[in-house]
Each structure stands twice: as C-alpha cells, then as structure tokens.
Amino acid sequence: MSNPESRKIETESFGRSVGLSRRGAGGGAKMRDAVGGLGSIVSLWLTLTSNLFLTAGLQAYTLRMVPQRIWLAFNGHLVGIRTKKLEIVQDLMLAAKNGFPISLRDVEPPSITLHTTEHAEALDSGSAIAKVAAQLTPCAARETPLIVKAKGNIEEENILRFWKNLPEATLVADGEMAYLELKESYVLGNPNLGHRFIVRPIYKELCARMDTEGSGQWVVTGTPGIGKAIFSAYYLWTAACKNKTVLWEPFQTPGRPVRTYLMTSSGVELLADNSDKLANARANSETLYIVDGRAPQQCQAWTLLVTSPQRKHYKDILKESSSSLLYMPPWSYEELEFCKAVLYPDERILPTTLMRRLFEWYGGVPRFVVARAKDQLKKLDGDEEAVLEKMVGDLTQAISGVPMRKIIELHLARSRDGEYSHHVLHLCRHPKKGLRQFQLAWASSQVKNLVFDRFVQEIRSDQAYFLTRISRLDDLRGLVFEVYAHAALRDGGRFQARRLDCDPPSDQSVEVTFPAAERQYFRVTVSEQHAIKHQSLMKALGAVNKAQYQPSPRLYFVVPSDRYFTYKRQPYLKADGKVYTDRLGDVGKVEQWALMIPTGRERPATVKDSEHHAGTKRKAD
The missing domain is CATH 1.10.287 (Helix Hairpins)
Structure with missing residues (x-):
C-alpha cells in the first residue's frame, strides 16, 4: 500500500x-x-x-508465489494438500491434522508445528500464508516437503526410531545370559524401558520352537510380570534383521483405541481399522502379526500373541488347528542377578539385598523384585527396610483378603479378576512336557508358609471341595493337599501306612504314629509317580546320626485316600533325571512307605503296628 x-x-x-x-x-x-x-x-x-x-x-x-499444492511429511509419509482456501499458517496446521488422520488423531492443532527443514524454526501459526510464501515454494516438490512435527506425538517418533534402529542393535553375550543394546532408541519406544533389555535363554528356545514347527498362530503366556512384552521386543528384533513386514499392536490400557503399526524397511505407519494396507497385510501369510494383551484378529498372517493368562484373549485363536500355546516360566534368581548387573548395577538404585529379600516373597517376577523395588526405593528415600515392609505388606494383604477357594476359582477361570491369584500360584515349566504344559508352584517359600498359616482351617472345613472337586488338576490339588497334609502331620496322631519295598509289596495297612526320633522322611504328593533324587536323599541321611537308623530309616510318601492303595515303590534318580543303577549305599537301607491322609475315601487299617504306638506327636518339617 x-x-x-x-x-x-x-x-x-x-x-x-x-x-x-x-x-x-x-x-x-x-x-x-x-x-x-x-x-x-x-x-x-x-x-x-x-x-x-x-x-x-x-x-x-x-x-501467485504460494504453490497451489504443497507436500507435507510426517514420520516418513507424504501427503499433498491444496492451499487455495488457506489464509494463515494455523489453517495449514489443521490441514496437516486432516492429512494424517490416524497418526495425528489424538493431537490438537496447537500441538502441531511446521518446519521447512528438519532443523528449521517452526512457522508462526498466526502468520499469513502470503507472508511465508517464499518459504513454502520449495514444498511444491515431493523431494522437499514441509516437515510436520507433533509435540504430543513423541510416542510415534520413539516407535519409529526403535524400529528403524533395531537392525543395528548389539547382542552382548555372557555365557548363557545375554542382553540387547539398542542404538539411540528405547525398548518398544518406551523411555521407561531404557536402551537395553535382557535376552533370557527361554526367548531363544521359544523362537526355535516357532521356527521349526509348522504352526502359524502362537500364544505365549505365563505368570504376569515376567516380561512377555520384552519377548515381543526380542521377536521384533529378529524380524527387523530379516527385513520382515510386521503388523504390531502394542499393549493398550482398557478404554484406549487399538493401535496397529505397519513396520517395513521403509518405516512405520499407524493404520486405520478400515485401511486397505491393513487388510492387505493381514491377508499376507508372510506378514508377522504381533499382538500384546488382547485377542488378535483372525487372519492369514503369521500370528504371535503375548498375554497374561486370560482365556478371553486366546480362546478363539486356539480353536484353529494351526495354533499352539506355550508357557514362559518365571525368572530364576541367577537371571535376576544378571538383570540387575546389566540394568541397575548401582547399589544405590537397587540394592542386591533388597532384591534377594523380595525374591523370597514374590519369586521370579521382575516386575516386583526389580522394577517396583527400584521405584519404591526412590519414593521412600532409599529406606530399604521401609520398601520391604510396604511391599511384603501389600502382598500379604492381597493374599489374606481373599479366601483360598476364591483364589483357586479365579485361577481356574483364567480371568483378569484373578490376576492377583498369581501372587500365590506361579505357572512354572513342566519338568516332562516342556513349554506346552505348565506346572503350578507356590510363588515362594514365604507365600507357601503364609498359605499354611492362613488357609489350613478353611481347607479342613471344606476338604470335599479342595481335595475332591479340583482333582482334575493334579498340580493344583497337590499344592492344596500339601497344606492339608502338613497340618495333619504337624498335629500328629495315627495314620494308615503300608510298606512299598518288601517282596512282595504289602497290600495291608498298619496304623502308625511318630516318635521324636529323626528317622522319618516325608514326600507329600498326589501323583502316582514321585521319583527321588539319590543325591538329595544321601545328603539328608548324612545330616542325621546313623545311630538313629535302628531300625531302618523310613521314607513316607504322604498321599490322599484315592492314591494310597495303589501306590508303588518309587525309583531313585541321578542328577540328570535317569534312573540310578549303581550301588545305593545308605539309601539302600531306607524303607519306602505309603502313608494315607484321610480325605473321606479311606478304609480302616487291617493290621496294627505295635512298634509305632508311642503316641508322641511329631512336627513335620
């Protein structure tokens, strides 16, 4: 003018x-x-x-200097927009949000910034388009687009960086243990997970099983908090190194929309539910479809679901003939020690003594004995005793506040409501059936003792339920029967027993009581087979004065009524699990007996054993 x-x-x-x-x-x-x-x-x-x-x-x-069409770039993807009706830069921000409706759906326009180059200052949102026309002119070409950034979309950038840098990650081995060191990125794009993660030996075993078997749909589950999501990070690493196409649905808290990322050698793209790209990827059997914590969509893609043991997540996928379910066990203490040495070597951040003491309560669950322990120590100003008191208190309150029957029912139901039952029962690796079956075990020795103290009366008063109705699961029944049997032996009294290793084996029962002499050994079981390791029994015998072996020491297999009359002599095993065939030594002097704990199905003893009528109660160890 x-x-x-x-x-x-x-x-x-x-x-x-x-x-x-x-x-x-x-x-x-x-x-x-x-x-x-x-x-x-x-x-x-x-x-x-x-x-x-x-x-x-x-x-x-x-x-006339403002291009009629300019290109916008966000997370490696391009979109062209027309400038005819745009007056100020803020209009251009709104056009960017509309141009990337999936990636920027949760981002408000004020959180979007526009840059002519990656490191240029952001355009002023109040400036007229005409005023910045010269800066926008290069953006008419696809090769020099206007760069879109979102302040509230750091998560997307972190995921992109994680995926793009995965092939350059370094696997650092230390014997059987290893960890993966990422390059300039966070594990799964999450800053809280840091730049490295432990590669457990079980991860490699799971991958080997998946690579060699023909199943196209896999479910990996286990006790909550043992790192199943980290296993998905490991599998993403193997996929990135092989230039595989991946559809990834990370864990989302309930109520948040499902996010599906298409990961290729070109980058990462967040796809809409009705996207053609999503449909095509799911229809391709070469695609790896990895889902965390929800039921996956049924499709042709190779599928991996990692989830806590909630049946609703995997009941449909397991209906397919090509599906398989595998169980990941809790961590050993040696694995936790390695984890601490790699991730938290500073004793001020996580003292070894605190981790060990929490392991005695929580067992091999790093969510509690590592991550939460570290966070609580910081919150409580480094007071280790205060952390232990709080976390043990939280655990005992969670266990004591729910009846044992409810814990078992929730465990059997495999529902989210029963997640706290995993404070009591852990899904461990089955010693004979590998990864396809689990074996229940007490979360820890401290939890076992707590259950003994809190629930024995409940089990006694409702033994018809605890010892009969749950018999379809021997390992669960075995844990409950162990509580019941220990209480019965601790209280003392008379029990029916029959010898197993005489020739021929006795089919008659006698009544026994236990004097205070330390020459009785007990194995509580509900299984027909319960072999004994020769070395362990030799060690136990060595701890007792041999003068007390008069008469011979006895090994009692404490069993319920329905196992008692058919129970047979058990073999001794070597350390490698094979039957011991060498000279037994002192173990050969041990008599094997079956001892019945009444569960409502017993019959009276037929012979009296006068030798054992001392009537003294013996406390079972």
Whole structure:
C-alpha cells in the first residue's frame, strides 16, 4: 500500500498546478476556487485509483508465489494438500491434522508445528500464508516437503526410531545370559524401558520352537510380570534383521483405541481399522502379526500373541488347528542377578539385598523384585527396610483378603479378576512336557508358609471341595493337599501306612504314629509317580546320626485316600533325571512307605503296628 504522506503531496501538487494555469488565463477568484476544488477531487480520485490498482497488483503477485499444492511429511509419509482456501499458517496446521488422520488423531492443532527443514524454526501459526510464501515454494516438490512435527506425538517418533534402529542393535553375550543394546532408541519406544533389555535363554528356545514347527498362530503366556512384552521386543528384533513386514499392536490400557503399526524397511505407519494396507497385510501369510494383551484378529498372517493368562484373549485363536500355546516360566534368581548387573548395577538404585529379600516373597517376577523395588526405593528415600515392609505388606494383604477357594476359582477361570491369584500360584515349566504344559508352584517359600498359616482351617472345613472337586488338576490339588497334609502331620496322631519295598509289596495297612526320633522322611504328593533324587536323599541321611537308623530309616510318601492303595515303590534318580543303577549305599537301607491322609475315601487299617504306638506327636518339617 502507498504511504499516506505521499498521497498528500501528490494531491497538493496537482491542485497548485491547475490553479496556476487558470490564473495565467486571467480567470476570477471564484473560478480559481472552483477549478482548484475540482482539481483536488480529480487528483484524489486518480491517486486512490492508482493506489488500489498497485495494492491489488501486489496481492495478486504475492498469492501467485504460494504453490497451489504443497507436500507435507510426517514420520516418513507424504501427503499433498491444496492451499487455495488457506489464509494463515494455523489453517495449514489443521490441514496437516486432516492429512494424517490416524497418526495425528489424538493431537490438537496447537500441538502441531511446521518446519521447512528438519532443523528449521517452526512457522508462526498466526502468520499469513502470503507472508511465508517464499518459504513454502520449495514444498511444491515431493523431494522437499514441509516437515510436520507433533509435540504430543513423541510416542510415534520413539516407535519409529526403535524400529528403524533395531537392525543395528548389539547382542552382548555372557555365557548363557545375554542382553540387547539398542542404538539411540528405547525398548518398544518406551523411555521407561531404557536402551537395553535382557535376552533370557527361554526367548531363544521359544523362537526355535516357532521356527521349526509348522504352526502359524502362537500364544505365549505365563505368570504376569515376567516380561512377555520384552519377548515381543526380542521377536521384533529378529524380524527387523530379516527385513520382515510386521503388523504390531502394542499393549493398550482398557478404554484406549487399538493401535496397529505397519513396520517395513521403509518405516512405520499407524493404520486405520478400515485401511486397505491393513487388510492387505493381514491377508499376507508372510506378514508377522504381533499382538500384546488382547485377542488378535483372525487372519492369514503369521500370528504371535503375548498375554497374561486370560482365556478371553486366546480362546478363539486356539480353536484353529494351526495354533499352539506355550508357557514362559518365571525368572530364576541367577537371571535376576544378571538383570540387575546389566540394568541397575548401582547399589544405590537397587540394592542386591533388597532384591534377594523380595525374591523370597514374590519369586521370579521382575516386575516386583526389580522394577517396583527400584521405584519404591526412590519414593521412600532409599529406606530399604521401609520398601520391604510396604511391599511384603501389600502382598500379604492381597493374599489374606481373599479366601483360598476364591483364589483357586479365579485361577481356574483364567480371568483378569484373578490376576492377583498369581501372587500365590506361579505357572512354572513342566519338568516332562516342556513349554506346552505348565506346572503350578507356590510363588515362594514365604507365600507357601503364609498359605499354611492362613488357609489350613478353611481347607479342613471344606476338604470335599479342595481335595475332591479340583482333582482334575493334579498340580493344583497337590499344592492344596500339601497344606492339608502338613497340618495333619504337624498335629500328629495315627495314620494308615503300608510298606512299598518288601517282596512282595504289602497290600495291608498298619496304623502308625511318630516318635521324636529323626528317622522319618516325608514326600507329600498326589501323583502316582514321585521319583527321588539319590543325591538329595544321601545328603539328608548324612545330616542325621546313623545311630538313629535302628531300625531302618523310613521314607513316607504322604498321599490322599484315592492314591494310597495303589501306590508303588518309587525309583531313585541321578542328577540328570535317569534312573540310578549303581550301588545305593545308605539309601539302600531306607524303607519306602505309603502313608494315607484321610480325605473321606479311606478304609480302616487291617493290621496294627505295635512298634509305632508311642503316641508322641511329631512336627513335620
């Protein structure tokens, strides 16, 4: 626009020139005034018309500099938008949000910034598009797009960086243990998980099973808190190194929308549920479809579901003939020691003594004995005793506040409501059936003792349920029977027993009581087979004065009524699990007996054993 001061000068000059010409012709004063006024009006009209023309021309020239179409780039993806109706940069931000409706659906326009290059300052949201036209001109080409960044979308950037840098991660081995060191990224894009993670030996075993067997749909489950999500990170690493196409659905808290990422060598893209790319990827058997903590979509893609033991997540997938279910066991203490050495070597962050003491309560669950222990120590200003008191208190309260029957029912139901039952019962590796079956075990020796103290009376008063109705699961029944049997032996009394290793084996029962002499050994079991390790029994015998072996020491297999009359002599095993065939030594002097704990199905003893009627109660160890 023209300067007002210049308009004034032009108007006055025009008027003076007209007046002088009229005076030169000899005109009167009135004529001079009239002509001078007319001249001013004409001059003003000409000036305004000229300025309007110049302004319109300048605007037209400026608008012609803004490309009709510019390219926007976000997380490695491009979209073209038209600028015709855009007036200010803020309109361009809204166009960017609409251009990436999936990736930016949770981001408000004020959180979006636009940059002409990766490291350039953000465009001012209030600036007119015409004002930044020169900066936008290069963005008309796909090769130099306008860079879109989202302040609230750091998660997307972290996931992209995690995936792109995975092939450059370093696997650091230390004997059987190993960890993966990531390059300039966070595990699963989550800053809370750090830059490295432990690679447990079980991860490699699971991958080997998946690679060699023909199943196209896999479910990996186990006790909550043992790191199943980290296993998915390990599998993503193997996929990235092989240039595989991956569909990844990370864990989402309930209520949040499902996010599905397409991961390829080109980058990461968040896909809409109705996206053609999503449909095509699921229909491709070469795609790896990895889901954390929810039921996956049924599709042709190779599928891996990692989840806590909630049946609703995997009941449908296991209906397929090509599916398989595998169990991941809790951590050993040696694994936890390695984890601490790699992730938290500073004793001020996580003292070894605190981890060990919590392991005695929580067992091999790093969510509690490592992660939560570290966080609580920081919260409680490094007071180790306060952390132990709080975490043990939380555990005992969780266990004591629920009846044992409820814990078992929730465990059997495999529902989210029963997650706290895993504070009591852990899903461990089955010694004979490998990864396809689990074996229940007490979470820890401290939890076992707590259960003994809190629930024995409940089990006694409702033994029909605990010892009969749950018999379809021997390992669960065995744990409950162990509580019941220990209480019965601790209280003492008379029990039916029969010898197993005489020739021929006795099918008659005797009544026995236990004197205080330390020459009885007990194995509580509900299984038909319960072999004994020769080395362990030799060690136990060595701890007792041999003078007390008169008569021979006895090994009692403490069994329920329905096992008692058919129970047979058990073999001794070597350390490798094979039957011991060498000279037994002192173990050969041990008599094997079956001892019945009444469960409502027993029958009376047929022979009295007068030798054992001392009537003294013996406390079972």
